[in-house]
Amino acid sequence: MSVYAVADAPGIRVHVADLGMACCAVEFAAALGRGLLVEAPDDGEPSARVLVVSGTVTDVLAPSVLAAWEALPAPKAAMSFGACSNTGGPYWDSYSVTKGVDQVIPVHSYVPGCPPRPEALIDAIVELAASA
Amino acid sequence: MTQVPEQARGVIALDPVACTSCMICVRECPDWCIEIDSHTEEVTEPGARRPRFVAVLDRFAIDWGLCMYCGICVEVCPFDALFWSPEHDYPASEPGGLVQETQRLADWLPSVPQR
Numbered sequence: 001m002s003v004y005a006v007a008d009a010p011g012i013r014v015h016v017a018d019l020g021m022a023c024c025a026v027e028f029a030a031a032l033g034r035g036l037l038v039e040a041p042d043d044g045e046p047s048a049r050v051l052v053v054s055g056t057v058t059d060v061l062a063p064s065v066l067a068a069w070e071a072l073p074a075p076k077a078a079m080s081f082g083a084c085s086n087t088g089g090p091y092w093d094s095y096s097v098t099k100g101v102d103q104v105i106p107v108h109s110y111v112p113g114c115p116p117r118p119e120a121l122i123d124a125i126v127e128l129a130a131s132a
Numbered sequence: 133m134t135q136v137p138e139q140a141r142g143v144i145a146l147d148p149v150a151c152t153s154c155m156i157c158v159r160e161c162p163d164w165c166i167e168i169d170s171h172t173e174e175v176t177e178p179g180a181r182r183p184r185f186v187a188v189l190d191r192f193a194i195d196w197g198l199c200m201y202c203g204i205c206v207e208v209c210p211f212d213a214l215f216w217s218p219e220h221d222y223p224a225s226e227p228g229g230l231v232q233e234t235q236r237l238a239d240w241l242p243s244v245p246q247r
Contacts, residue, residue, distance in 0.1 A: 083163075083200050086230065087195070087197040090162065092163060100197075109224070110223060110224040110227070112222065114199065117136060123221040
């Protein structure tokens, strides 16, 4: 888990645990690479602790997602990033894919997209930090 | 909101006036994320030999949680009722919150780049 600041909203510092399960994780990296999210020093309470589940969650991996969520200290929020973790997305008819990570953990923000833009990640983080 | 290129595939806007409820987009969608409800109405025009039947759109909904933004619906629409818009800031806070109905989809229309 790392601490990030949102470049456009300097007041917001978020602890982000990125659970990159598939290709949506690349968009998380893109947000870092383009400087939309910047690494910040780990001092004091963050505005929010966010578990970002980005990518396809399979039934085999679901317990690991739950473990990652339970390991995160409160107060915390979970973000479902992309169609696969929202509803199963293109794998809606697959036998092995969890049809939405909200079957496993409580989700506070569903970000649509396949994949969502890095900007959509920033918008959702700002919204979560404002409601936390 | 952060600026993105205007040709970005952010959301699909609907022109409900152009839509004829032909269902082609619904059937072509690989994810089955589009829902259409419609009914037919009998229209009698003065001087016409027989009444016409027109399809009336009751409901057009897209589930963005399921959509994979492939754009097949935009490509196949024979009546130019669907358009790409770069808007991307519409996360939901509850399950099912990503289902957008006719009016919400029509509200995206002004954000469609000039065509």
